[in-house]
Amino acid sequence: MNVNQKIVIFTIIIGIAHSATIGKLLQVPDKDPTLKALVYKDGLPKANAKIHDTVLWVPATTQFSARRITVMNQGKLYSTWTYDMLLQQSNCPSRSTPMADLPGCKAISSSPKTLCSVHTSLFDNDFSSAESEVYCTKA
DSSP states (O other), rough: HHHHHHHHHHHHHHHHHHTTTTTTEEEEOOTTHHHHHHHIIHHHHHHHHHHHHHOEEEEEESOOOOOEEEEEEEEEEEEEEEEEEEEEEOOOOTTSSGGGGGGGGGOOTTSSSEEEEEEEEEEEEEGGGOOEEEEEEEE
Protein backbone atom coordinates (compact mmCIF):
# COMPACT_ATOMS: atom_id res chain seq x y z
CA MET A 1 0.00 0.00 0.00
CA ASN A 2 1.52 3.33 -1.02
CA VAL A 3 1.48 6.56 1.00
CA ASN A 4 -1.45 8.08 -0.94
CA GLN A 5 -3.62 5.01 -0.31
CA LYS A 6 -2.77 5.13 3.40
CA ILE A 7 -3.74 8.83 3.53
CA VAL A 8 -7.08 8.13 1.84
CA ILE A 9 -7.87 5.26 4.23
CA PHE A 10 -6.85 7.35 7.25
CA THR A 11 -9.05 10.25 6.05
CA ILE A 12 -12.03 7.94 5.61
CA ILE A 13 -11.56 6.43 9.08
CA ILE A 14 -11.32 9.89 10.69
CA GLY A 15 -14.42 11.02 8.75
CA ILE A 16 -16.42 8.02 9.92
CA ALA A 17 -15.31 8.46 13.53
CA HIS A 18 -16.11 12.18 13.49
CA SER A 19 -19.51 11.68 11.87
CA ALA A 20 -20.41 9.20 14.61
CA THR A 21 -20.18 12.05 17.15
CA ILE A 22 -22.18 14.66 15.20
CA GLY A 23 -25.30 15.64 17.10
CA LYS A 24 -24.19 13.93 20.31
CA LEU A 25 -23.40 15.74 23.56
CA LEU A 26 -19.85 14.78 24.52
CA GLN A 27 -17.82 15.30 27.67
CA VAL A 28 -14.60 17.15 26.89
CA PRO A 29 -11.41 16.37 28.83
CA ASP A 30 -9.98 19.33 30.78
CA LYS A 31 -6.70 19.01 28.85
CA ASP A 32 -8.38 19.42 25.43
CA PRO A 33 -6.36 22.06 23.50
CA THR A 34 -9.46 23.64 21.92
CA LEU A 35 -11.09 23.95 25.34
CA LYS A 36 -7.97 25.63 26.76
CA ALA A 37 -7.89 28.03 23.80
CA LEU A 38 -11.59 28.86 24.29
CA VAL A 39 -11.05 29.50 28.00
CA TYR A 40 -8.12 31.89 27.51
CA LYS A 41 -9.06 33.54 24.20
CA ASP A 42 -12.79 33.93 24.77
CA GLY A 43 -14.23 32.89 28.15
CA LEU A 44 -11.80 34.63 30.51
CA PRO A 45 -11.69 37.96 28.65
CA LYS A 46 -15.51 38.10 28.60
CA ALA A 47 -15.78 37.05 32.26
CA ASN A 48 -13.29 39.75 33.26
CA ALA A 49 -15.27 42.34 31.29
CA LYS A 50 -18.37 41.37 33.32
CA ILE A 51 -16.57 41.32 36.68
CA HIS A 52 -15.03 44.84 36.30
CA ASP A 53 -12.21 44.59 38.86
CA THR A 54 -8.84 46.30 39.22
CA VAL A 55 -7.18 42.89 38.79
CA LEU A 56 -7.81 40.08 36.33
CA TRP A 57 -9.66 36.97 37.47
CA VAL A 58 -8.17 33.61 36.46
CA PRO A 59 -9.11 29.94 36.91
CA ALA A 60 -8.76 28.69 40.49
CA THR A 61 -8.70 25.11 39.13
CA THR A 62 -8.13 23.42 35.79
CA GLN A 63 -11.45 21.58 36.00
CA PHE A 64 -14.05 22.97 33.60
CA SER A 65 -16.77 20.25 33.35
CA ALA A 66 -16.90 20.93 29.62
CA ARG A 67 -19.39 19.52 27.15
CA ARG A 68 -19.61 19.94 23.40
CA ILE A 69 -22.15 19.21 20.71
CA THR A 70 -21.30 19.44 17.02
CA VAL A 71 -23.71 19.77 14.10
CA MET A 72 -23.40 20.49 10.40
CA ASN A 73 -24.21 24.10 9.49
CA GLN A 74 -23.85 25.34 5.91
CA GLY A 75 -21.67 22.32 5.12
CA LYS A 76 -19.25 23.03 7.98
CA LEU A 77 -18.90 21.62 11.48
CA TYR A 78 -20.40 23.98 14.06
CA SER A 79 -19.88 23.29 17.76
CA THR A 80 -21.44 24.60 20.93
CA TRP A 81 -19.25 24.35 24.00
CA THR A 82 -20.51 24.71 27.57
CA TYR A 83 -18.08 24.88 30.46
CA ASP A 84 -17.71 26.29 33.96
CA MET A 85 -14.83 28.35 35.32
CA LEU A 86 -14.23 28.79 39.05
CA LEU A 87 -12.33 32.08 39.10
CA GLN A 88 -10.20 33.93 41.65
CA GLN A 89 -8.45 37.25 41.63
CA SER A 90 -4.88 37.33 40.35
CA ASN A 91 -2.05 39.77 40.96
CA CYS A 92 -2.26 41.01 37.34
CA PRO A 93 -3.65 44.57 37.07
CA SER A 94 -6.60 44.68 34.67
CA ARG A 95 -5.64 48.07 33.19
CA SER A 96 -2.09 47.17 32.19
CA THR A 97 -2.12 43.41 31.57
CA PRO A 98 -2.82 42.33 27.99
CA MET A 99 -5.38 39.53 27.66
CA ALA A 100 -2.70 37.48 25.88
CA ASP A 101 -0.83 37.36 29.22
CA LEU A 102 -3.77 35.77 31.10
CA PRO A 103 -2.22 32.27 31.12
CA GLY A 104 0.72 33.67 33.12
CA CYS A 105 -1.45 35.30 35.80
CA LYS A 106 -1.66 33.21 38.96
CA ALA A 107 -4.70 33.03 41.24
CA ILE A 108 -4.42 34.46 44.76
CA SER A 109 -5.60 31.45 46.77
CA SER A 110 -6.99 33.55 49.64
CA SER A 111 -9.16 35.72 47.36
CA PRO A 112 -12.93 35.24 46.92
CA LYS A 113 -14.23 32.95 44.18
CA THR A 114 -16.68 33.52 41.35
CA LEU A 115 -18.29 30.79 39.26
CA CYS A 116 -18.78 31.61 35.59
CA SER A 117 -20.70 29.46 33.11
CA VAL A 118 -19.74 29.92 29.48
CA HIS A 119 -21.66 28.97 26.33
CA THR A 120 -19.66 29.38 23.12
CA SER A 121 -20.67 28.48 19.58
CA LEU A 122 -18.29 28.55 16.64
CA PHE A 123 -17.37 26.92 13.37
CA ASP A 124 -14.66 24.36 14.16
CA ASN A 125 -11.14 25.81 14.17
CA ASP A 126 -12.44 29.35 13.47
CA PHE A 127 -12.16 31.39 16.67
CA SER A 128 -13.20 34.53 14.77
CA SER A 129 -16.69 33.00 14.40
CA ALA A 130 -17.09 32.48 18.17
CA GLU A 131 -20.19 33.86 19.84
CA SER A 132 -20.28 33.56 23.62
CA GLU A 133 -22.46 34.21 26.61
CA VAL A 134 -20.91 34.31 30.08
CA TYR A 135 -22.87 34.23 33.34
CA CYS A 136 -21.03 34.79 36.65
CA THR A 137 -22.16 34.44 40.27
CA LYS A 138 -20.25 34.64 43.52
CA ALA A 139 -19.22 31.17 44.64
